[in-house]
Amino acid sequence: MAFTRVNGIVLHNQVLGQEDGPALVFINSLGSDFRIWQEVVLAFADRFRVVLYDKRGHGLSDAPPAPYSIDDHTDDLLALLDHLKVDRAAFVGLSVGGMIGQRIAVRAPERVQALTLCCTAAKIGTPELWAERITAVEDGGIDPIADNVLQRWFTPLFREAQKDEVAGWRNMLVRTPDHGYAGTCAAIRDADLRPDAGRIKAPTLCVAGDQDGSTPAEVVKGTADLIPGARFALIDGAGHIPCVEKPAVLSKLISQHLQEAGLV
Numbered sequence: 042m043a044f045t046r047v048n049g050i051v052l053h054n055q056v057l058g059q060e061d062g063p064a065l066v067f068i069n070s071l072g073s074d075f076r077i078w079q080e081v082v083l084a085f086a087d088r089f090r091v092v093l094y095d096k097r098g099h100g101l102s103d104a105p106p107a108p109y110s111i112d113d114h115t116d117d118l119l120a121l122l123d124h125l126k127v128d129r130a131a132f133v134g135l136s137v138g139g140m141i142g143q144r145i146a147v148r149a150p151e152r153v154q155a156l157t158l159c160c161t162a163a164k165i166g167t168p169e170l171w172a173e174r175i176t177a178v179e180d181g182g183i184d185p186i187a188d189n190v191l192q193r194w195f196t197p198l199f200r201e202a203q204k205d206e207v208a209g210w211r212n213m214l215v216r217t218p219d220h221g222y223a224g225t226c227a228a229i230r231d232a233d234l235r236p237d238a239g240r241i242k243a244p245t246l247c248v249a250g251d252q253d254g255s256t257p258a259e260v261v262k263g264t265a266d267l268i269p270g271a272r273f274a275l276i277d278g279a280g281h282i283p284c285v286e287k288p289a290v291l292s293k294l295i296s297q298h299l300q301e302a303g304l305v
């Protein structure tokens with residue numbers, strides 16, 4: 042685990058696995074930190090140099106004043122990868138993490154060997170919806186909205202069967218700095234990546250959860266249709282965070298995609 046200053050802020054990050062292996066970078070979602078990838082990473086650490094980090098405003102990274110943009114998040118990740126001397130990598134991005142992944146694939150195509158876009162889209166929600174959420178968090182913090190968020194993150198079955206685990210992920214969510222969370226809501230509010238989606242050259246897999254209340258399967262599929270050659274896969278019994286709810290299924294999909302991209 043390391044703390045690295047890039048672009049004037051400290052980013053919490055971890056590099057594990059094979060020092061000489063191909064790099065595999067995971068980018069987490071709104072209100073989460075890199076612990077959400079723990080189960081998935083286990084499937085890759087024997088073959089890959091795995092890079093995990095908390096984006097600005099999240100986890101143990103610095104939370105500079107809001108608002109942020111997707112390009113701020115993208116600049117941070119590119120600078121962190123420069124610091125780590127990772128020239129090229131496969132990227133796996135969840136939700137807003139997938140927006141950052143799409144942006145890297147357009148801005149630095151030579152660095153992207155493969156892209157897995159998980160429960161994400163080129164445009165997520167509406168500006169009005171994000172403005173409402175920002176106001177709610179600015180007024181009352183994350184706690185009052187947390188139960189609604191969890192209903193989108195996890196299926197009813199998982200929430201019922203894994204009450205303690207869900208309570209733990211709720212703790213992660215509500216401990217996100219309010220302005221870090223709101224700052225990233227603003228990044229999502231302002232991002233419409235659809236005009237550039239056709240420029241993505243990396244082999245791309247788009248993955249959806251069949252019970253995702255944030256980026257429903259048809260929204261994810263709509264983005265897959267915009268990206269040349271992108272494939273689409275649906276995970277049964279998953280909400281918005283399949284790396285927690287269905288880690289084995291997600292790992293298998295990522296692994297197959299990386300194989301098809303010639304990375305293993």
Ligand SMILES: O=C(O)CC1=CCC(=O)O1
Pocket residue numbers: 069070071072135136137138165190193229255281
């Ligand atoms: O909080 C949600 O609704 C889920 C979500 C949307 C974008 C993101 O990163 O997470």
